[in-house]
Amino acid sequence: MARTPSVVVFDVNETLSDMTPIAERFTEIGAPEHLAKTWFAVLADGALRTLLNEVQLDRDLDAAVEHVLSGFMDLPVHPDVPDGARALRAAGFRLVTLSNGSTRVAERLLTRAGIRQAFEVLLSVEDAGSWKPARDAYEYAARTCGTDPAEMLLVAVHPWDIDGAARAGMSTAWLNRGGTPYPGHFTRPEHTAPTLNELSDELAG
Template sequence: MGSIETVTLDSYSTLVDVEAVEEALADVVDDPEPVSNHWRSRSLMYTMVANEVDAYDTFYALNRAALEHALDAHGVDLPESERETILETYHELAVFDDVREGLQRLHDAGVDTYVVSNGNPEMLASMVSHAGIEDAIEDTISADEVATFKPNVEIYRHAAARTGTPIDRIAHVSALFYDVLGAKHAGMTGVWLDRGKVPWDGVAGDPDAVVDDIRALDDRLDMDG
């Protein structure tokens, strides 16, 4: 593995826990888990379909459509105001325990660190603020800037341009297998953050590196600080 100058990280499921939306659903749905799973899977599906059929919309808009489909599929009829309240949980998702310290370690080591996400800028701004990581990252980079979602190579190439780093000197860290593979395909070092929830999906290759804690990144990667 070559020397790494810049670290980029995914947001949802990597820095913040999307499973927290179940708590919001539990207030209005008798069995929130299948609705939450349907919502999440549809949301991801919509981003990939949008890439292929040139139907880009913001992640927030696609996430709203996915929630509506999940509610309809499970026979849950909610007024618009309650649907918006559930959607707004994405602005205040719980941050994983290792995130603040892990990012601070990278920052203190002189490593430029960015968030690269499908989330639109407003979502990322609220996520960063709520997580309290403003001082530990350089910036956020949104799919909205190139109107395409992961794992399309364009978002990773755009991230490299935005960071001013050769793409082969960037390590991209994500808990999502397709994001790791997308970054790797684009020329980055693909690092899987194994949060112990699901096994690696080996359908299209393996990650370049695996960590189970963001705090281990500064020791795991060969970085130029």
């Protein structure tokens, strides 16, 4: 039986934010759009430079990197996120984020969506000393929230994030936005839903 958490921990990139505009920026600089997915998995400036350095761009590398990164400050959330987050907060869950990206991006994203007040704290692995899916990243979130990983549920679209959180002792929920099969080599999630609205109905019910 799935555990009942008190804290819901959200991944940010692709889970809350719609990254489609970033993928479009890859094509705008002359890079293949599929490279965006590769980079989304790590979201490190150095990795972006390495990826773009391997392709023929329509501008110099520094300008290309700046064009892609500047798009993060204007990303929208997925349409289901505002109502889903508000429903979870109204049901009494504490909401936090844990991102491999910066808290500045998460702050702007949630503020623009009108739901920043629903989130207790915005966390980044920059302060954890380890990137997800390392155990230390999830344990950092638990320490910061003053609770045990067993009292937390990670919500993410990335199976590798689900796997890392489960190994750290958290409950997990996979948002299957793409309608794809869950990879068998990762720890399976305790909850699966196509949207945050449906997940919030399940958790709050």
